[in-house]
Every structure is written in C-alpha cells, then in structure tokens.
Amino acid sequence: MxxxxxxxxxxxxxxxxxxxxxxxxxxxxxxxxxxxxxxxxxxxxxxxxxxxxxxxxxxxxxxxxxxxxxxxxxxxxxxxxxxxxxxxxxxxxxxxxxxxxxxxxxxxxxxxxxDETLDRVLILFVLLLCLIKSLQYGHSAFLAFTRGASILDMDLLLSGFSNKRFYGQFQTFTLPLLALPLLLSTTSRTARGLVFVLLCAWWLIAISGGTRGTWLGMGAAAMVLVFLGPWGRRWLAWQVTALGCGLFFYWLLFSVLARHLGVEVSNFADERLTASLSNREVIWWQAWDMIRERPLSGFGPMHFADIANPVAAHPHQAILQWASEWGVPSALCVMVLALRASWATLMVVHQRAQTRVSADLLRLCLFAALIGALAQSMVDxxxxxxxxxxxxxxxxxxxxxxxxxxxxxxxxxxxxxxxxxxxxxxxxxxxxxxxxxxxxxxxxxxxxxxxxxxxxxxxxxxxxxxxxxxx
Structure with missing residues (x-):
C-alpha cells in the first residue's frame, strides 16, 4: 500500500x-x-x-x-x-x-x-511539552517542601537536562511560542486563561533556573517585537505580565513559604544574576588565539574540543566558535546568510503587522524564538x-x-x-x-x-x- x-x-x-x-x-x-x-x-x-x-x-x-x-x-x-x-x-x-x-x-x-492544521498541532505540542515539564517541576517542588529536609537545592527541581543552561535554551525557544494562543481570536476565554497560567509557570521555572542567556534572548526578542505593530506589542504585554506573575510566585514559594517552613534555599536564582563572565573569558581568548593562528581554514569543525582547557569544549559564543573551527571566511558567509534570512522574515512580519491571520501571528512568535536563540548563542x-x-x-x-x-x-x-x-x-x-x-x-x-x-x-x-x- x-x-x-x-x-x-x-x-x-x-x-x-x-x-x-x-x-x-x-x-x-x-x-x-x-x-x-x-x-x-x-x-x-x-x-x-x-x-x-x-x-x-x-x-x-x-x-x-x-x-x-x-x-x-x-x-x-x-x-x-x-x-x-x-x-x-x-x-x-x-x-x-x-x-x-x-x-x-x-x-x-x-x-x-x-495547512494551518499543522500549525495548531505544533502549538498544541509545545503546550503539552511545557505542561509536562511544569508538572514535573511542581511535583519536585512539592516533594522538596513536604519531605522535611532543611535545605532545598533549586537545581534538583530542573530535570531532563544534564545542565540547567540547556533547560534555559529550551525555554528560550518555547516562551515566545506559548504566547500564540493568547493572541488568537479563536481562543476561548477559558483556554486563554489556562494558557496564561502555563506561561506564568514557565516564566517561574525560567526565573528559578537563573539562565542569564534566556533573559538576554527574551530581552532581544522584546526589543525587536515592540516595533512590529500592535500584535508584537501585545505579545510583549502578555510576556511582561506573565513574567511579573512568575516573579511574584517565585518570591512567594522560595522566600515567604521557605522561610515559614524553615527551609534554607540553595542555588538561589539571584545568586546567578551577575555581570561576571563565569570563566567565559578563558574560552573566548582560546577561540581568539585559534582564529589568529588559522584565520582562513580554522582548526576544523569540533576542534575547539581538541585543545583541552579546564572550562568547556566549546566557546559559548557562536561567532567565535565558527570562526575558530571553520575559519573566518566560512563564519562571514554564515553571518551574511543569517542576517539576510532574518531581514527577509522581518520584512514579512513588518508588512503583515496589522493582520490577525493565524499563520502571520505564528510567524511573529517563531521569529521571536529565532531572535532569542540567536541572541543567546552569543553567550551560550x-x-x-x-x-x-x-x-x-x-x-x-x-x-x-x-x-x-x-x-x-x-x-x-x-x-x-x-x-x-x-x-x-x-x-x-x-x-x-x-x-x-x-x-x-x-x-x-x-x-x-x-x-x-x-x-x-x-x-x-x-x-x-x-x-x-x-x-
């Protein structure tokens, strides 16, 4: 058949x-x-x-x-x-x-x-994934508060990734997409309320993870979308409102409730919200030295990991990584293609900034996710x-x-x-x-x-x- x-x-x-x-x-x-x-x-x-x-x-x-x-x-x-x-x-x-x-x-x-049915499938899939991860997070938090332990390690609340920064990268892709049902006129009031609660929970997890790259990515997306018509600003309004609710519940859970129960919280998110480079200067200098030594051909794909250092097997910076491994000419070609594609998408989003067509609103959210990911790739x-x-x-x-x-x-x-x-x-x-x-x-x-x-x-x-x- x-x-x-x-x-x-x-x-x-x-x-x-x-x-x-x-x-x-x-x-x-x-x-x-x-x-x-x-x-x-x-x-x-x-x-x-x-x-x-x-x-x-x-x-x-x-x-x-x-x-x-x-x-x-x-x-x-x-x-x-x-x-x-x-x-x-x-x-x-x-x-x-x-x-x-x-x-x-x-x-x-x-x-x-x-057709647009596939768009709905994609968004429902994102909603389901974020719901499952939120329930996993809530279950871990509930056990942490009820098992009688005196210390709550917030890193243990984040599961499914070998590093919490990788969790933050996943959230940078999904936070912009979660706002789509809130923009669609076809979404019922009940469904809109449930999606907003999920978006608040997703921001709560992003806050507790403390991944600065996620904040950078979402900030970059917000700075672009605020200029992309009423729907871009409405997207930003939903995100800021959910962020505020997430901050409130974060304070309520891990400050007020934890203090009331006599639980000491370790790996608190605000401890990671600093301006330090977290040893990135070591690997950035290594990548720069590699570029100066072999500017044309680079050391070879993946070959930042071929020079041992005590920090990481990649530079945590997309341009430095590509230039040091693939060569400067290749990195320039990648940058030109990325900028060209981003500009073409930006023009389409700008031209259709007033429309309420679901495909155009999805493009807006996808573009926000792409901007966030590209911005985060500069530090992660x-x-x-x-x-x-x-x-x-x-x-x-x-x-x-x-x-x-x-x-x-x-x-x-x-x-x-x-x-x-x-x-x-x-x-x-x-x-x-x-x-x-x-x-x-x-x-x-x-x-x-x-x-x-x-x-x-x-x-x-x-x-x-x-x-x-x-x-």
Whole structure:
C-alpha cells in the first residue's frame, strides 16, 4: 500500500514529535540520549525527504543566493576538515550540520504540503511539552517542601537536562511560542486563561533556573517585537505580565513559604544574576588565539574540543566558535546568510503587522524564538546542544515554509539530488559514530573523571573533549 503525501507527512510528524517528547520529558533523558534522538530524527527526516522527491522539486524553499552560500559554507567546511588534526571528528561535525539542515527541510516540506492544521498541532505540542515539564517541576517542588529536609537545592527541581543552561535554551525557544494562543481570536476565554497560567509557570521555572542567556534572548526578542505593530506589542504585554506573575510566585514559594517552613534555599536564582563572565573569558581568548593562528581554514569543525582547557569544549559564543573551527571566511558567509534570512522574515512580519491571520501571528512568535536563540548563542552553546539544534531546525524549517515568495520558483533537481546524497552519507556517518561510542559512554566518562577532571564538558557527547592526552 502506497501512502499519500499527507499520510507520509503525518507519519513523520508523529514520529518526530514523539521522539522530541522523549528527548525532553523522560526521566532518563541525558545529553547522550538527546544526541541519539537527534540522529534518529535526522534519519526520519532523510527517509521522509527521499519519499517526497517530487514535492521537493515542485517548490522553492531557498533562493539561488542562499543555495550558493550554503555550497560555499559546506565546501569551506570540507577544506577545514582536510586540515583538521582529527578529520573523522571534524567530518562528524560537518555531517551534523547537514543533518540539522535535513531536519529543517523536512519540517518545511511538511508544512508546505499541509495547512494551518499543522500549525495548531505544533502549538498544541509545545503546550503539552511545557505542561509536562511544569508538572514535573511542581511535583519536585512539592516533594522538596513536604519531605522535611532543611535545605532545598533549586537545581534538583530542573530535570531532563544534564545542565540547567540547556533547560534555559529550551525555554528560550518555547516562551515566545506559548504566547500564540493568547493572541488568537479563536481562543476561548477559558483556554486563554489556562494558557496564561502555563506561561506564568514557565516564566517561574525560567526565573528559578537563573539562565542569564534566556533573559538576554527574551530581552532581544522584546526589543525587536515592540516595533512590529500592535500584535508584537501585545505579545510583549502578555510576556511582561506573565513574567511579573512568575516573579511574584517565585518570591512567594522560595522566600515567604521557605522561610515559614524553615527551609534554607540553595542555588538561589539571584545568586546567578551577575555581570561576571563565569570563566567565559578563558574560552573566548582560546577561540581568539585559534582564529589568529588559522584565520582562513580554522582548526576544523569540533576542534575547539581538541585543545583541552579546564572550562568547556566549546566557546559559548557562536561567532567565535565558527570562526575558530571553520575559519573566518566560512563564519562571514554564515553571518551574511543569517542576517539576510532574518531581514527577509522581518520584512514579512513588518508588512503583515496589522493582520490577525493565524499563520502571520505564528510567524511573529517563531521569529521571536529565532531572535532569542540567536541572541543567546552569543553567550551560550545554542548551536552545540542536541536539543537546541533540534528546536533551531524546527523553528527555521517552519519559518521557511511560511515564507511567501514574491517570484514563484522551482527547486533545482540536480541540487536536490546532491543534497539528498550528502544527507544520506551524513546520517550514515552519525549512526556509525553512535554505534561506535554509545556502548562505552559510561567507561569513557569515568576514565575522564578519574584523570582528575572536575566536570564533564559536553560537545558531541556529554564528555565532549576529543583532545588526546597531553595535547
């Protein structure tokens, strides 16, 4: 039995969303698990894309200048791989970029071949994820206050991520999207009230996590959307109101109630709201030294992790990371493409700032999520962490699908075939790396800690340092 175009899309969407749910909500979710899920979704995206060859050729997702820019970036990436100290790891990072692109293309094709029903499915999925995480947080807080312990460690309230900053990255993507039902005229008053309560709870968790990158990302999104018409300002009003409620309940729970019960709160959020760089200056200087030493080719994709340092396996700064690993020319191409795409989306949002069409309001929220993620990537590893890479691919893919083309065009068949071959080879390489490494992750992590290291440094895996002993 041959599945129709819509049926194939539904199968891919259900599988991808189920895997994303397991990636975030499962109690056993770790960095390595999320990387495995990412590879699995990449395989699903590849199979879906191959089954939709005709649909790919009939629609334009990116224009010719963008296609040329991507070819240049991938070509420069291969040159950088050739100069890398460990070419296989460099090629793995190169393949990971293509796989993320395949996931974005799959979501774009899915939405292009569907209708606004898929938009509702996406938002319901976001609501469900945030509801589950909020319930997990509430359950942990309830146990912390009722078990009679004298100390409440707030970091233990955040589950599903190996680092609370990764939780904050997930919230940067989802906080803007949670406001969409509050903007839609079709949302009933009861549903609007429930969504607002969830948005308040989500802000409460963001506050308690204390991830400064989330504050930076949401602040950047707010500064842009305030100039994007009445709906942008209404989006901002809902966010500010929910933020105020979240702050109030945070104070009520962890100050008033904790003091009343005689519970001492550790890892308090305001202890992390400082202007310190948290040792980022160490890794930023390392990235800058790498750029000065090899400005053209870089040290190779993933090769910041090939030079051991006591802080991290990536610079926590997207531009420095790309320039130091892929080379300055490649970083400039990426920046030009990102700015060009952002500007094109900004113009569409601005032109349709007065409309109440649900697709336009969704574009507004997706654009806010993208701005927040890009801003946070300046101080955090948004382009490194597997879950954040998945959400970035989802947001970019959906924005690609919603973008209205002024001049109709068709995809170039030869370019699509080349992309399919590259995507297949990339997914195959990632599967090989996963099969090679996953059975020995515990032993490798323990050996790393036994060598006197104080903490794991995530990159591809949770122990992401690929430097050989003494390098």
């Amino acid at each position: 041959t599945l129709s175009t819509q049926q194939r899309g539904r199968v891919f969407l259900v599988v991808a969303l189920c895997l994303l749910t397991l990636c975030i909500t499962a109690s056993f979710s770790t960095h390595d698990w999320q990387r495995t899920v990412q590879i699995s979704i990449g395989l699903c995206a590849l199979l879906y894309g191959m089954s939709m060859a005709t649909a790919h050729r009939e629609q334009l997702l990116i224009d010719r200048p963008t296609s040329i820019g991507l070819v240049i970036i991938l070509g420069l990436g291969l040159v950088s791989v050739g100069f890398a100290h460990q070419p296989l790891w460099a090629l793995t990072e190169w393949a990971l970029l293509i796989t993320c692109g395949s996931i974005a293309v799959a979501f774009a094709v899915l939405r292009r071949n569907g 590893g948004v382009i490194v962490m597997p879950n954040s890479q998945l959400w970035l691919a989802l947001v970019v893919g959906w924005l690609m699908a919603l973008h209205p083309w002024q001049v109709p065009g068709r995809a170039i068949p030869s370019l699509y075939r080349a992309w399919t071959v590259l995507a297949a080879l990339s997914v195959a390489l990632l599967i090989f790396v996963a099969c090679r490494d996953l059975p020995y992750t515990k032993e490798r992590n323990q050996q790393y800690m036994d060598a006197g290291k104080t903490h794991l440094q995530p990159r591809f895996w949770v122990q992401g340092v690929i430097a050989h002993e003494g390098r």
